Amino acid sequence: MDNCIDLSLLDGVLDEYASVKGSLITILQHTQDIYGYLPKEAIERISERTGIAT
Numbered sequence: 001m002d003n004c005i006d007l008s009l010l011d012g013v014l015d016e017y018a019s020v021k022g023s024l025i026t027i028l029q030h031t032q033d034i035y036g037y038l039p040k041e042a043i044e045r046i047s048e049r050t051g052i053a054t
Contacts, residue, residue, distance in 0.1 A: 009034050010045055010046070014046065
C-alpha cells in the first residue's frame with residue numbers, strides 16, 4: 001500500500017463541502033472519485049476538516 005497519498009487533491013472538495021451540513025456522503029464520493037478508493041489518510045483529513053469523528 002502506498003503511504004504517499006497527496007491529500008492536497010482533497011482541498012477543493014473540502015473547501016466547498018466541509019462546512020455544509022449533511023455533505024459527508026458527497027465528500028466521500030468525491031474522495032473515491034479522486035483516489036479510486038477511500039484512503040485512511042483521506043478519511044482522517046475529512047474528519048479533521050468536518051469535525052465528524054471517525
